Amino acid sequence: MASTTSPDRIKDLTTVLARQGILIAFILFMIGFGLVSDRFLTPENLMTVVRQSAIIGVMAIGVTVVVLSGNLDLSVGSMLSFATVLVVDLHDKLGAAPAIGVMLVATLCIGAINGFLVGFLRLNSLIVTLGMLSAIQGVTLIYSGGKNVDIADQETTWFAIFGRGEVLGMATPIVIFLGLAAIMHLVIAYTPYGRRIYAVGGNPTAAVFSGIRRNRVVFSTYLVSAFCVGIAAIILGSRVMGSQNNVGQGYELLVLSAVILGGTSLLGGSGTIWKTVIGVLILGFIQNGLLLLGFPYFAQWIVTWIVIILAVWLDVAAKRGRLFSPIA
């Protein structure tokens, strides 16, 4: 039958489009914005976007690990507020190094509570972390007494290096973001620990039947997520040299958007760190491109939504092998 070839080609095209959809979209975006705005594709602008994406990016790496194991972490936004307020406030009281240490320990404790509730008590992660989101907001406000915090001596402290400094000729946030991404990519893709995360996310029962301690694995992913938030807080606190009580508000959605854009399945078990990095960059470039084109700040939210829907649709289409499906 002659007519069998053309649907076939369409199918192949769909598969390629869908598999590499995120990369193709990314490249098209860059070319599109580049054509319209001559300030967009300059090295300075590109570096600025990557640097601005670093905080979201570092958090998205942690959340990707949680999502891979089949759970969610919606508490990262308010955890970021808490961690940033804490590290900035303690900076002047204890000094930079102790402040960082105390902040990391406190953040890890929050992660441990999430991890305990979701991993060991097997409570629904959406409910646990959504509750944690508002609980930490409360803790932050009580701690700061509702006031914003500042670092007094902003010029001389070495704490400035994380947000404002440079390493190897690159802005430190970029180095931290990409470095952490590279390390986590290796851990998730190539170590036994990573393999266990994929197994638990893909089929928790089969993981247990394979001698994997499901509870511990889930617990550990929340520690990873909390640690990433701690790193993000260092960058943010150092960049701003102060903090509002609610700096992280709404970050959880941005972070989750980046993870979804990167193609990580919310059901767990599939996704990669490096694609999350692409997702983060797409978000960053959408925001930057639209601003350069003179759109209002809020326009990016609408465009991001459209891009996410497209990404999810292509992902599903790849699995079905066609763009539209008559069956659910």
Added chain:
Amino acid sequence: MTESEPTLRLEGIVKTFPGVRALDGVSFEVRAGEVHALLGENGAGKSTLMKVLAGMYQPDAGQIVVSGRPVVMRNPIEAKHNGVILIHQELSLAEEMSVAENIFLGELPRRRWGFVDWKSLHERVATILDKLNCDFGPRTRIDTLSIAKKQMVEIARALTHQARIVVFDEPTASLTDQEKVVLFDIIRDLQRDGVGIVYISHRMEEIFTISNRISVLRDGTHRGTLETAETDEDEVTRLMIGRSLSYERNREAPDVGDVALAVEGLSCGRLFDDIGFELRAGEVLGFYGLVGAGRTELAETLFGLRRPTAGRIVLGGSEARIDSSVEAIRQGISLVPESRKEQGLVLSMNCRDNMTLPQIDDLTAGPFVSNGGEIAIYDMYRDQLDIKAPSWRQLVQFLSGGNQQKIVIGKWLAMKPRVLIVDEPTRGIDVGSKAEIHNLLRELARSGYAVMVISSEMPEVLHVSDRIIAMYQGRITRQFTAAEVNEDNLVQAISGIGPGSGGKARPIGAQAA
């Protein structure tokens, strides 16, 4: 039967997947009122052919002719309208809905304003369930049913439609013997109504009981169609795998070593009670019983997934506390679980990663998983078990059912366990590989492994076991040696008729070797 236009004709069907030519020009026909058995090795393309027929896959070439009329079926709904109904190899039910809702899913009877007419729904479903001799009602939730009962719901779903062709893809893989009898009655009813039936199974005795004709697929091609009455198992097997097989009872005298596993007075709530036995290195101990006899639960307890309420487990001479699967694996116990999709495999991972999962911690080079080490293990068991997959990168969800099962077996063999427990090891596996797995189990025993085989297939237990333990409702009713067991006393022992005719009841746990 009169030779007229067949109800269904498939002509030159071709279907390819990336890296696999699953069907390579298959032609095949089904007459009204016949049961047409479809046989072939794992991965031969049986399920794929039927999915093409049911509109789930589009063929790359070829056509489907229903009652003399070429049809194109773009999806299962169109197939249903053409009278083609497929009962899947893998169950596909909405777990949180009732039996009735599942049976009429998508076409619930309505009253005015679009409200569901529950009364007529439940009445109609009750009638169908009655016909199937089911012991559950229309309101029962799916997730409270056993696998076998879910299968019955799946079958009930097919009976709601005016069907011209009904395809059963390995329907008996998880049915009990009684349920099987019911199923065969249903098939004969359908047959009498002039429905054409395609029946896929790896069980020869079923095929020879129920079918009129047999077609054999091999590597995606049609190898021939035989009249069932004019052929025998041997001919079919040769057509299927290119050689003959001999099925015999195990008569080997085991060369047994020390006690590898001893269980004393083990109980777990109402699941099983006061279980005692010894398993020695070098022997295969069969556990035979009806579904629900507590064998799987016993295995899960030995593997640390359930806590016993009483009793002791002694491993290699010293008492073992096995409170998790991690501990069980460390102590050298492997369990090939009953349900490959739910318990055995991570469907979203590839073949190699599934196979090496339990030992991933030991397969490292520095901090990383050793690629070479993993591939070596995969290659070894792929060859040993004859696993058909385009490469180790293939996700296990795309393997045929039988090849998935082989991955699970390979995964646990690769652990080189002290005690290997296999629960229904050959469910959905073709005759050739089944014989290989049986030989493999024998061979493992010969090389010093202690093997525990749970099976609901009598020929299987008889074939592989040195000793057989019969269980009934959570208790051991009798232990047999290979020499004293026969089909009669085994059937009696598992149906609770007691030690029965001439058998000497053995006190539990007192089996001396």
